[in-house]
Amino acid sequence: MKMPHHVLSADQFNPEILEIIFEEAERIRKADAINSVLLEKPLQGKIIPLLFWEASTRTFISSFNAVVKLGGTPVPVLNAGKFSSVTKGETLEDTIRTCADLKADAIVMRHSEAGSAQMAADILDRYAPWVHLFNAGDGKGEHPTQMGLDIYTIWRNKKEALKKGELVVALAGELSDSRVFHSDAKVLIKWGVKKFILVSEKGNDLPDDILAEAEKKRIPYIKTTDILEYAEEPDVWIFTRLQLERKKVLGKILKIFPFLRPWVRRRYNQRFGMTKKLQARMKSSALAMHPLPRVGDMPEWMDEDERAVYLSRGKDTESQVTNGLYFRTAQLKLTLAGA
Structure with a gap:
């Protein structure tokens, strides 16, 4: 069964899709326990920015570690509201489009506003439909x-x-x-x-x-x-x-x-x-x-x-x-x- 292109809401996931992910998680867990060096690296060459406007420990580190385990390159941007061009007035749209123009393959994003993940996905669908968006929490919306x-x-x-x-x-x-x-x-x-x-x-x-x-x-x-x-x-x-x-x-x-x-x-x-x-x-x-x-x-x-x-x-x-x-x-x- 095909996975959603963007991960935005629990609404996208039924038991059948989740069990496919759970079974894959079990396979990766077992392989990692045997020898993490021998894990498959299907994301080799892929760039994945982690854009976090809100504080995070577990979601950020696990997302970073997940990208690394799969051979990808994470680009961490913690506290994006203070340590990116957002401080100069850059809009969410321009930040997302910039990531796409810099050849990101996917974006993991946490934002303080409910609905921001859907907004970011809509921007990607319009300007860079090949880029995936993972909602790591949008205000009091969803996670x-x-x-x-x-x-x-x-x-x-x-x-x-x-x-x-x-x-x-x-x-x-x-x-x-x-x-x-x-x-x-x-x-x-x-x-x-x-x-x-x-x-x-x-x-x-x-x-x-x-x-x-x-x-x-x-x-x-x-x-x-x-x-x-x-x-x-x-x-x-x-x-x-x-x-x-x-x-x-x-x-x-x-x-x-x-x-x-x-x-x-x-x-x-x-x-x-x-x-x-x-x-x-x-x-x-x-x-x-x-x-x-x-x-x-x-x-x-x-x-x-x-x-x-x-x-x-x-x-x-x-x-x-x-x-x-x-x-x-x-x-x-x-x-x-x-x-």
């Missing part, structure tokens, strides 16, 4: 490659339950502003889950179109402000930090009264983060996932719990971060070089 590694992690650990539609999935925290939740929810709806448990404050909800799609597929969802109310049900928990950078009104208040910031975070973490009470009531077989960074919402004491899969606990233990490397490597390979 399709994070979605890929999250579903890949679930697939590796609960494949049969995922494919049979037996999973109860809890999304805890920033339902309205988390691009990760938006992308994950879209694909989990396509795959078919038994139920969503949505945990957040009143009025902080998934976008209406996502909820409407769940209703269309007859997937029930429960909204609660009490993270302990249904603590025993979820097979998968996905958490996210408080996204203060997306809060326009609250952000302005905290600029005036910065001493309130620790209190705001602490209150959020106590209500929608991992706690000892929640840890004690979660299923013994549950997965505790987090896209990172964490800011107190996933305490370090949880790291040694075998249900925590966001970071490894040593060799041969599950890690979303490691899964992200192999998912992005496989996706790059299949998109730019085919099977």
